[in-house]
Amino acid sequence: MTTEEIVKRLVALVSEGKNLQAEExxxxxxxxxxxQNGYSVTxxxxxxxxxxxxxxxxxxxxxGGIDIAYVGADTFLLHYKMDVTPKAGExxxxxxxxxxxxxxxxxxxxxxxxxxxxx
Amino acid sequence: MTTEEIVKRLVALVSEGKNLQAEExxxxxxxxxxxQNGYSVTxxxxxxxxxxxxxxxxxxxxxGGIDIAYVGADTFLLHYKMDVTPKAGExxxxxxxxxxxxxxxxxxxxxxxxxxxxx
Numbered sequence: 001m002t003t004e005e006i007v008k009r010l011v012a013l014v015s016e017g018k019n020l021q022a023e024e025x026x027x028x029x030x031x032x033x034x035x036q037n038g039y040s041v042t043x044x045x046x047x048x049x050x051x052x053x054x055x056x057x058x059x060x061x062x063x064g065g066i067d068i069a070y071v072g073a074d075t076f077l078l079h080y081k082m083d084v085t086p087k088a089g090e091x092x093x094x095x096x097x098x099x100x101x102x103x104x105x106x107x108x109x110x111x112x113x114x115x116x117x118x119x
Numbered sequence: 120m121t122t123e124e125i126v127k128r129l130v131a132l133v134s135e136g137k138n139l140q141a142e143e144x145x146x147x148x149x150x151x152x153x154x155q156n157g158y159s160v161t162x163x164x165x166x167x168x169x170x171x172x173x174x175x176x177x178x179x180x181x182x183g184g185i186d187i188a189y190v191g192a193d194t195f196l197l198h199y200k201m202d203v204t205p206k207a208g209e210x211x212x213x214x215x216x217x218x219x220x221x222x223x224x225x226x227x228x229x230x231x232x233x234x235x236x237x238x
Contacts, residue, residue, distance in 0.1 A: 004236070011238060038192025070216065070232035073157025077216055077232045097189065097196055099218040099230070111218070113189035113196045117123070119130060 001026075001105055004071045007078075010107075014080075015065045019055065023048050028106035036113050047110075059085040064093075074102045120145075120224055123190045126197075129226075133199075134184045138174065142167050147225035155232050166229075178204040183212075193221045 001009070006026055013022035023031075023044065033047045034040040041050055064082035078098045085091040094114075101109040120128070125145055132141035142150075142163065152166045153159040160169055183201035197217045204210040213233075220228040 007236065034191070034194070036189065036191045067238065069236040069238055070155065070234065071236050072153070072155045072230065072232060075153070075218075075230050077218065077230075097216075099194075099196065111191060111194050111196075113191060115189065117126065117188040117190050119186065119188055 003074060003076055003102055006102065006105075006107065007069050007071050007076050010078075011066045011069060017061065019051050020048055023051060023107075026107050028103060028108045031107060032109045034109070034111045036115060057087055059087045062091070076100050076102075122193060122195055122221055125221065125224075125226065126188050126190050126195050129197075130185045130188060136180065138170050139167055142170060145226050147222060147227045150226060151228045153228070153230045155234060176206055178206045181210070195219050195221075 010022050010026055013019070013025070027044050027047060029044050030042060031044055031047050032040060032042050033050060041047055062083040062085070064084075065080065066078050067081045068077075068079035070077040076099075078100070080094070080096040080098070082094045083091070084094050097113040099111045099113075100107050129141050129145055132138070132144070146163050146166060148163050149161060150163055150166050151159060151161050152169060160166055181202040181204070183203075184199065185197050186200045187196075187198035189196040195218075197219070199213070199215040199217070201213045202210070203213050216232040218230045218232075219226050
């Protein structure tokens with residue numbers, strides 16, 4: 001798959017709430033996932049475990065998904081904007097950027113950013 | 120310097136049009152710069168040469184700069200929004216994202232994204 005094909009498949013699966021299927025299909029076995037605070041996990045199973053935890057923390061996902069995507073050569077950048085109600089809070093708009101690196105046709109690294117710096 | 124200090128210094132210098140000084144001060148000698156189409160250069164001199172070329176391609180920079188910044192542990196993400204007149208065109212708003220990686224207190228990798236995918 002080309003980078004653009006990977007991005008389109010990822011966007012389509014996430015829009016259906018199939019984030020775990022997306023990871024199973026598109027991620028490398030040794031994928032690295034890094035949160036903004038530096039917390040990271042390595043390996044598809046651990047990455048999927050983290051995603052599962054995040055999804056289980058939601059009372060409901062009302063709508064939204066990936067609304068901006070930039071396709072690089074072997075990188076891409078996504079913006080998520082989702083209307084959610086977390087189990088531990090009020091209904092809110094959740095925004096997040098993800099930068100991704102591809103190796104051998106699979107997503108090998110992801111870096112998430114959720115909390116902007118006040119400029 | 121911490122990642123946040125690097126980002127704040129970079130934002131300040133870019134807001135004064137001192138992009139080359141920012142690179143000289145904050146980038147690693149072997150820094151890698153990658154454009155969205157995959158074109159890349161390695162080494163501070165080459166990175167600065169590319170920046171110099173981009174700046175010389177502008178008739179005028181009317182305003183703008185870095186308007187969004189996310190600070191990670193040893194990564195950061197910036198959004199540039201600038202009001203420019205290129206030498207080869209009309210006045211326009213130029214938007215760009217940059218993802219950056221830090222090693223040993225210096226910016227070691229940068230990846231730019233300018234052209235969004237239609238979703």
